[in-house]
Amino acid sequence: MNRLPCKLKFRLLLWGVLGLMLFGSDGVWVYTPAESDTDSSPFALVGETFSDGTFNAKRAFAYLEKQCEFGPRVPGTTAHQETGVYLFAELEKYADEVVFQPFEFRHQDKTIQMNNILARFGEDSGGTMLLAAHWDTRPFADRDPNPANRDTPILGANDGASGVAVLLEIARVLKSKPPPTQVIIILFDGEDYGRTVSTMFQGSTYFAQNMGKWKADFGILLDMVGDRTLALPMERYSWEAARDLTEAIWRRAEELGLPAFQRRLGPAIMDDHLPLIRSGVPTINIIDFDYPYWHTVEDTPDKCSAESLDIVGRLVLAIIYSGL
Ligand SMILES: [Zn+2]
Numbered sequence: 001m002n003r004l005p006c007k008l009k010f011r012l013l014l015w016g017v018l019g020l021m022l023f024g025s026d027g028v029w030v031y032t033p034a035e036s037d038t039d040s041s042p043f044a045l046v047g048e049t050f051s052d053g054t055f056n057a058k059r060a061f062a063y064l065e066k067q068c069e070f071g072p073r074v075p076g077t078t079a080h081q082e083t084g085v086y087l088f089a090e091l092e093k094y095a096d097e098v099v100f101q102p103f104e105f106r107h108q109d110k111t112i113q114m115n116n117i118l119a120r121f122g123e124d125s126g127g128t129m130l131l132a133a134h135w136d137t138r139p140f141a142d143r144d145p146n147p148a149n150r151d152t153p154i155l156g157a158n159d160g161a162s163g164v165a166v167l168l169e170i171a172r173v174l175k176s177k178p179p180p181t182q183v184i185i186i187l188f189d190g191e192d193y194g195r196t197v198s199t200m201f202q203g204s205t206y207f208a209q210n211m212g213k214w215k216a217d218f219g220i221l222l223d224m225v226g227d228r229t230l231a232l233p234m235e236r237y238s239w240e241a242a243r244d245l246t247e248a249i250w251r252r253a254e255e256l257g258l259p260a261f262q263r264r265l266g267p268a269i270m271d272d273h274l275p276l277i278r279s280g281v282p283t284i285n286i287i288d289f290d291y292p293y294w295h296t297v298e299d300t301p302d303k304c305s306a307e308s309l310d311i312v313g314r315l316v317l318a319i320i321y322s323g324l
Contacts, residue, residue, distance in 0.1 A: 053177040055169060055317055057310035063090075063165035064157060064226060064309065065301050072153030073137045073160065075105070075190055076112045080136065084115055087135055087187055090168055094175035095119035095185070103206040105190055107199060114189040116203045118214055121174040121183040128182040130216035130281065131170065131316065133163025133223060134191030134203065134272060142195065143295035157301045158291055159192065162226030166313045170320075179320050184216055188272050191223075197270060204272035208279040218245060219283035220319070221273045225312045226304030227288045232312075233266025235285040238273060242282035248324040249284055253315050260311050286312060 070086070071079040084100075091098045101116040117135065137156030141149045155161075167185050174183060190202030207214075225232075232253075239246045253261030266289070273283040293299040 053173060053317065053321060055173060055310060055313035057306040057313070059172070060165045060169035060309040060313055061301075061304075061306035063168045064161045064304060067135075067161040067164060068155050068157050068301055072139070072155055073135060074139045074153050075114050075136055075193055076110075083135065084117065084189075087117055087164065087168070091117065091119040091171055091185065094171040095121055101207065101210070103202070105193070105202050107194070112190075112193075114202060114206075116189055116207050117187040118207075119171065119185045120214075121171070121185070122179040122181065124182040126181070128184060128216040129320065130184045130186060130214075130219035130276075130283070131167055132186045132188060132204070132219060132221045132272060132276075132283070133167050134160055134189070135164050135187040136160065136189050136192055136203075138192040138295055140195075141295055141297045144297055146297075149297045152297055154295060154297060154299050155301075156192075156299055157304050158224050158226045158299050159294060161301075162224060162304055162309060163222035166222055166225060166309050166316070169309070169313055170316060173317060174320070177321070181320075183320060184214055186214075191272055201270075201272055201275060205275045208275035208281075211279065211281075216281055218242070219273070219276055219281050220249070220316060221271060221276075221283055221285045221287075222312060222316075223271055223285060223287045224291055224294070225286060225288060226308050227291050228303060228305040228308060230260040230288055230305075230308040230311060231262060231290055232260050232286055232288050233262045233264050235266055235271075235273075235287055236268035237270075237277070238284040239265060240268075241277045242284060245282055245324070246284050249286075249315070249319065252318060252324060256315060256318055258311050258315055260308070261315065 070083045073080045073083045097120040099118050105112045105114050137160045138154045141152050141154045144150050188203030194200045234246050250261050250263045269289055271285050273285040276283040293303050
């Protein structure tokens, strides 16, 4: 974590770059710094109250839609930078500590600046749980049925925004009801950047090699958890790396009456959990890979639902507050 002192410098740089866009233009979201922010979230649900410790599905879905309003969040673009500032500011409202973890990705003749976003909640009282999702989106819809779309960036409502949406809402809940153990939320950058496996998972790979004080005892990764028809079998790499932990999570889902979690073995999926597993943090991937809009221009909010986010959010909160 030797790069973290760059936090302030980086934020100032971002503010400089984004200042004109964030302030004053018609139709552009205006950010209010957290220090003076009572609840000026652009989608604050006026008149609605939130009970402590409870996941609010409507709010989680608003987080999904909000990310998509920025457009595709492709590293190196303005929309990506704007989204990074927004996610940082949201987490800053709720977490005890938030930092950017910047890193450079060199690909062909380009150098692209990327940032993981790390947030800490609660005190380390003998255990730390990591929750993760990726906040970038794929630069090209290479699985689109229409060849004309295959170089178009995807919106990533499910592939990216859904996991982040659940974690932002969990962050809000953690502020309202502090967790009994330390929780770290990490939003990885550069998960979906490359065309090949060697150019994907950039943020998780960098983090896994630079964890420092952010190292957790175990982790849960959320990816593609917004599908309207949610089906979550046990992901095979997770099960192979940490069988007891995987089965305990799915058993807890069954106890909670969440049948979308299916206690059967699903496919093995390469994802951000693998670098963490290799670095000694057993991490379970909760993912619905049976999604016909995966890496197509049709990965849009209407293919997702608040109910699906709710199912996953409720399970994760149950694990945080009651353990496994
Ligand atoms: Zn993807």
